[in-house]
Amino acid sequence: MMNKKPKIVILGAGYGGMMTASRLQKANAYQDAEITLVNKHNYHYQTTWLHEPAAGTLHHDRTRMLIDSVIDTNKINFVKDAVSEIKTDEKKVILENGELEYDYLVVGLGSEPETFGIPGVNEHAFSIRSVNSVRLIREHIEYMFANYNKEEEKHDDYLHFVVAGAGFTGIEFVGELSERVPELCAEYDIAREKVKIYSVEAAPTALPGFDEDLVTYAMNLLEDRGVEFLINTPIEEVTAEGVKLKGGEEIKSRTVVWTTGVRGSSILDKSGFETMRGRIKVEKDLRAPGHDDIFVIGDCALIINEEINRPYPPTAQIAIQQALTCAKNLKALLAGSEKLQEFKPDIKGTVASLGGKEAIGLVGSKKLFGTTASAMKKVIDNKYLYQLGGMPLVLKKGKFNVF
Amino acid sequence: MMNKKPKIVILGAGYGGMMTASRLQKANAYQDAEITLVNKHNYHYQTTWLHEPAAGTLHHDRTRMLIDSVIDTNKINFVKDAVSEIKTDEKKVILENGELEYDYLVVGLGSEPETFGIPGVNEHAFSIRSVNSVRLIREHIEYMFANYNKEEEKHDDYLHFVVAGAGFTGIEFVGELSERVPELCAEYDIAREKVKIYSVEAAPTALPGFDEDLVTYAMNLLEDRGVEFLINTPIEEVTAEGVKLKGGEEIKSRTVVWTTGVRGSSILDKSGFETMRGRIKVEKDLRAPGHDDIFVIGDCALIINEEINRPYPPTAQIAIQQALTCAKNLKALLAGSEKLQEFKPDIKGTVASLGGKEAIGLVGSKKLFGTTASAMKKVIDNKYLYQLGGMPLVLKKGKFNVF
Numbered sequence: 001m002m003n004k005k006p007k008i009v010i011l012g013a014g015y016g017g018m019m020t021a022s023r024l025q026k027a028n029a030y031q032d033a034e035i036t037l038v039n040k041h042n043y044h045y046q047t048t049w050l051h052e053p054a055a056g057t058l059h060h061d062r063t064r065m066l067i068d069s070v071i072d073t074n075k076i077n078f079v080k081d082a083v084s085e086i087k088t089d090e091k092k093v094i095l096e097n098g099e100l101e102y103d104y105l106v107v108g109l110g111s112e113p114e115t116f117g118i119p120g121v122n123e124h125a126f127s128i129r130s131v132n133s134v135r136l137i138r139e140h141i142e143y144m145f146a147n148y149n150k151e152e153e154k155h156d157d158y159l160h161f162v163v164a165g166a167g168f169t170g171i172e173f174v175g176e177l178s179e180r181v182p183e184l185c186a187e188y189d190i191a192r193e194k195v196k197i198y199s200v201e202a203a204p205t206a207l208p209g210f211d212e213d214l215v216t217y218a219m220n221l222l223e224d225r226g227v228e229f230l231i232n233t234p235i236e237e238v239t240a241e242g243v244k245l246k247g248g249e250e251i252k253s254r255t256v257v258w259t260t261g262v263r264g265s266s267i268l269d270k271s272g273f274e275t276m277r278g279r280i281k282v283e284k285d286l287r288a289p290g291h292d293d294i295f296v297i298g299d300c301a302l303i304i305n306e307e308i309n310r311p312y313p314p315t316a317q318i319a320i321q322q323a324l325t326c327a328k329n330l331k332a333l334l335a336g337s338e339k340l341q342e343f344k345p346d347i348k349g350t351v352a353s354l355g356g357k358e359a360i361g362l363v364g365s366k367k368l369f370g371t372t373a374s375a376m377k378k379v380i381d382n383k384y385l386y387q388l389g390g391m392p393l394v395l396k397k398g399k400f401n402v403f
Numbered sequence: 404m405m406n407k408k409p410k411i412v413i414l415g416a417g418y419g420g421m422m423t424a425s426r427l428q429k430a431n432a433y434q435d436a437e438i439t440l441v442n443k444h445n446y447h448y449q450t451t452w453l454h455e456p457a458a459g460t461l462h463h464d465r466t467r468m469l470i471d472s473v474i475d476t477n478k479i480n481f482v483k484d485a486v487s488e489i490k491t492d493e494k495k496v497i498l499e500n501g502e503l504e505y506d507y508l509v510v511g512l513g514s515e516p517e518t519f520g521i522p523g524v525n526e527h528a529f530s531i532r533s534v535n536s537v538r539l540i541r542e543h544i545e546y547m548f549a550n551y552n553k554e555e556e557k558h559d560d561y562l563h564f565v566v567a568g569a570g571f572t573g574i575e576f577v578g579e580l581s582e583r584v585p586e587l588c589a590e591y592d593i594a595r596e597k598v599k600i601y602s603v604e605a606a607p608t609a610l611p612g613f614d615e616d617l618v619t620y621a622m623n624l625l626e627d628r629g630v631e632f633l634i635n636t637p638i639e640e641v642t643a644e645g646v647k648l649k650g651g652e653e654i655k656s657r658t659v660v661w662t663t664g665v666r667g668s669s670i671l672d673k674s675g676f677e678t679m680r681g682r683i684k685v686e687k688d689l690r691a692p693g694h695d696d697i698f699v700i701g702d703c704a705l706i707i708n709e710e711i712n713r714p715y716p717p718t719a720q721i722a723i724q725q726a727l728t729c730a731k732n733l734k735a736l737l738a739g740s741e742k743l744q745e746f747k748p749d750i751k752g753t754v755a756s757l758g759g760k761e762a763i764g765l766v767g768s769k770k771l772f773g774t775t776a777s778a779m780k781k782v783i784d785n786k787y788l789y790q791l792g793g794m795p796l797v798l799k800k801g802k803f804n805v806f
Contacts, residue, residue, distance in 0.1 A: 132553045135591065139542070139549035146542035150535045188538065 005034045006103035008330060009093055011083050013039035013067055014047065015316045015384075016298030017108030019323035022388050024330060025075050032334045036077040036100060038093070042067055045131050047110075048316045049381070051169060054134035054257070055176030056141065056184075057355065064131055065397055070389045083109060086271040088291060104293050104330060108323075111262035111299035111314065112278065120238035125258035128169055137257060141177075144254055145188040157252035159195045162243050164235055165260035166201035167208065168352055171218060173257060174199050175355035178225035197227045198251055200243065202234040202260075207352070209313075214360040217369055221354055262314065264300045276302055279314075285340035286326050295329065297322040303345070318345050320384060351377040408437045409506035411733060412496055414486050416442035416470055417450065418719045418787075419701030420511030422726030425791050427733060428478050435737045439480040439503060441496070445470055448534050450513075451719045452784070454572060457537035457660070458579030459544065459587075460758065467534055468800055473792045486512060489674040491694060507696050507736065509729060514665035514702035514717065515681065523641035528661035531572055540660060544580075547657055548591040560655035562598045565646050567638055568663035569604035570611065571755055574621060576662060577602050578758035581628035600630045601654055603646070605637040605663075610755070612716075617763040620772055624757055665717065667703045679705055682717075688743035689729050698732065700725040706748070721748050723787060754780040 008024070010017045021037045029035060045064035052058035067078055081095040086105070093100045113129060115121040126137045144158040161177060163170050177197055185192050199206065199222070206229060207215045219229060230245070237244040242253040264278025273280050273288060279302040280288050286301065288294045298319035305312050312318055322343055329340040351361030351373050359373035368376055378399040385394045411427070413420045424440045432438060448467035455461035470481055484498040489508065496503045516532060518524040529540045547561040564580060566573050580600055588595050602609065602625070609632060610618045622632060633648070640647040645656040667681025676683050676691060682705040683691050689704065691697045701722035708715050715721055725746055732743040754764030754776050762776035771779055781802040788797045 131592075132549075136549045136553045139546045143542045143546045146539045150539045189534075 005032065006334065007101055008033045008035045008104045008106070009100050009102040010035070010037045010106040010108065011086075011093065012108035012110055012298070013037055013041075013044045014108055014110045014298055015319035016323045016326075017106060018044045018067075018070070019320050019388060020106050020108065020297065020327050020330075021071050021076055023324060023327035025072060027327065027331055029327075029331055029334060030075040033104075033330075034077070035075075036079055037067070037071060038079045038081055038083060038095065038100065039067060040080070040082045041131070042078075042080050043131070044070065046316075046381070046384075047129070050128050050130075050134045051173040051176050051353075053131070054128050054137040054173055055180045055355075056138040057176045057180050060131050060135050060138075062397065065389075065393070070393065083267055085267065086273075086294075088271065088273075088294070091293065102293070104333065105295070106326060106330070107265075107268070107280075107288075107294060107296045107300050108298045108319070109265035109267055109300050111264055112266060113258055114261045114263045114277070115258070116260065118235060118237065121258055124238045124240055125164065125256040127258050128173060137255075140255060141180075142184070145184050145190060148194075149189055155254075156194065157242060157254055159190065160198070160242070160251060160253040160255070161196065162198045162200060162251055162253045162256045164200050164238075164243065164256060164258050166199045166203075166206035166229065166231070167259060167261060168350075170199060170201070170257075170259035171207055171222070172353050173259060174222055174227050175218075175353060175358065177355075178222060178227050179355035181226070192226070195226070198230055198253075199227055200230045200233055200235055200245070200251075202232070204232050206231060210350075210352075210360075211362055211367060214362065214367055214369070218352070218354055218360050221358055225355075262299060264302075268300060279311075284342040285329055286322055286343050287340075295326045297326050303343070305345075312345060312347075315350075316384070317347065317350075317380075320387065321345055349376075351380060353377050408435065409737065410504055411436045411438045411507045411509070412503050412505040413438070413440045413509040413511065414489075414496065415511035415513055415701070416440055416444075416447045417511055417513045417701055418722040419726045419729070420509060421447045421470075421473070422723050422791060423509050423511065423700065423730050423733075424474050424479055426727060426730035428475060430730065430734055432730075432734055432737060433478040436507075436733075437480070438478075439482055440470070440474060441482045441484055441486060441498065441503065442470060443483070443485045444534070445481075445483050446534070447473065449719075449784070449787075450532070453531050453533075453537045454576040454579050454756075456534070457531050457540040457576055458583045458758075459541040460579045460583050463534050463538050463541075465800065468792075468796070473796065486670055488670065489676075489697075491674065491676075491697065494696065505696070507733060508698070509733070510668075510671070510683075510691075510697060510699045510703050511701045511722070511726075512668035512670055512703050514667060515669060516661055517664045517666045517680065518661070519663065521638060521640065524661055527641045527643055528567065528659040530661050531576060540658075543658060544583075545587070548587050548593060551597075552592055558657075559597065560645060560657055562593065563601070563645070563654060563656035563658070564599065565601045565603060565654055565656045565659045567603050567641075567646065567659060567661045569602045569606075569609035569632065569634070570662060570664060571753075573602060573604070573660075573662035574610055574625070575756050576660060577625055577630050578621075578756060578761065580758075581625060581630050582758035584629070595629070598629070601633055601656075602630055603633045603636055603638055603648070603654075605635070607635050609634060613753075613755075613763075614765055614770060617765065617770055617772070621755070621757055621763050624761055628758075665702060667705075671703060682714075687745040688732055689725055689746050690743075698729045700729050706746070708748075715748055715750075718753075719787070720750065720753075720783075723790065724748055752779075754783060756780050 043064045049063040053060035085094040113127045148158045234246040235243045242251045280296045281302040286295045299314040325343040349363030353359045357374050361368040361373040382398040446467045452466040456463035488497040516530045551561045637649040638646045645654045683699045684705040689698045702717040728746040752766030756762045760774050760777045764771040764776040785801040
């Protein structure tokens, strides 16, 4: 028994899981533990970049990397499989094609789109959540353009694009799409004015919670590119023909992209954890309440911003920071210590890209606009790659301004 | 009356119509006649290249050129409109948005897919006939690949491609598609063996009429690339789910490309001409029987190969040669001569591309294989561009071997 190494199982290779694995590898934790990373795909992708391949402005391969190009699978086992359930009482994870025992578990299972129970979303709307889903959006958009001129009777709804939700992802996608549309019009011989992009938001403003000057800058810029905002306009239903708005109006569209926010993982509910919309309110050391052997990070972890007594929105930034704490705490446990570090998010800022060389951002209390913000966005993206895989990964997958 | 110039109207800017217009321009015929070219689009495209953009191996813009980049519209009027009917008794052409009077008419209205009355072809099959139609095929194929991994339940029929007809176009398209599939598999994370390409032919051989050695070479090569041939296998019906073969077997597929040959233009039938499957059996000087003011060229013209007493298959090569004769005869008529030249096709050879650097061909009695044939194909393509627009057009739109 003495020489049997404890088993650490990390579920999910998103920002949180991937960075945890990478840190444990760097800290040589594999000498003291048998570490296994489980993920549905054999690649890791950058969720925060997905609005770009969805619009077709960046190739999806730029947003992903093979897991074994970052993780040394001689040191950390990699299992390509999907998680079905966590059996906490048996300390076991049920996979679609097998099962794994653990001594310590890291849950980084990410998020699922939040539909708010609105009918038709799952059946008729696209979502920006994975390489597979955004590749389909890109192809679907191109297919609509290709069909338009082919058919004798013109279907204007082929060229109407509804983006539900004007939050971070919705605005970033609308930004990319508005940049792409002129290219698509040239490619498929279609007049620009035939194409409509609708940004539909239930809240009284686009980018709720963001600084007002930045919101105004973003909306003006996107309106100049032909985006039509429908603010304060809840969607009541998504159908095969488009969306029905509150008040009875309808937008005919074959392409509805759903970006109204995310919930945590339904696997957690299924496994008997107490969650709030799929998220576990974690202890200060990132462990699940009542489960000293389970860390929860990323979109599955709920932590409260005590200044305003509301949850922090789940972001890549927080997931990455949680992974650093989680890896340290696992190291401590392996060393026999029970003194775990408390997680404190350090929000450095937020930058939203608007397509092309445009962006808006808030770094500390400083507002950034246009190319300055856009450059900052690239710095943030590259910093993550640096943390994960050092300079080689930055050079391979990073974003650079081409002068 | 004396100083009123006669009106020449050319219908269609395919190989025949475009070359007729170009020759009349070069011969300064616009000094003696008011010449008008009518076409549905403002561009001319190379029908014989369309299998490439259909498979996505060449951009469709490489196959087309703006008409006014080749024709000087100060010398020849260009009308962008679709032809509805020819009223021979009134010497008038009815367009969708107007009408045109003529003294001499050149009919170069091209072809339509021949369905042989097989049910479901028009509703469910794609055809390789225009920039719009092939752009849609390319996008449809990519859309099928993009959908495959997105859906939880795998639909193998998304990755089954049925090409109906193993004639010239069918084989050329299968060749390009078999070259493209490995790229698509890499792009969409799909194992090559999941993808099936079926070449289905009712006749007892692929490429009927072609030299047997060349057919064997082509079939072996394409089979090596994973193409499955179903020869001697008539299709009885095309449905939304695939094709039903004679004998009851069914191939499940979402993508059926119909290449079983062409007929002439239904506009001719509608206008009261006597046709054989939309083609007018023209006099030796290319005029329609009983219509001394109407020349018919290209796919609409039926001419008999007297050596074998069968019609010449309609090809770009013959259409181009007919255009040269037609332009000369129009010049003669404008000069008051009634001595018109007889058309004699000069079949220099036939080359079928097989994708990549592969092709087969017969030039005179010489059989060509592989890269030799492929190089010859490019020479033929470039020769047409040279005839049409001189060296500048060859350099702009030509095909070159890149060493």
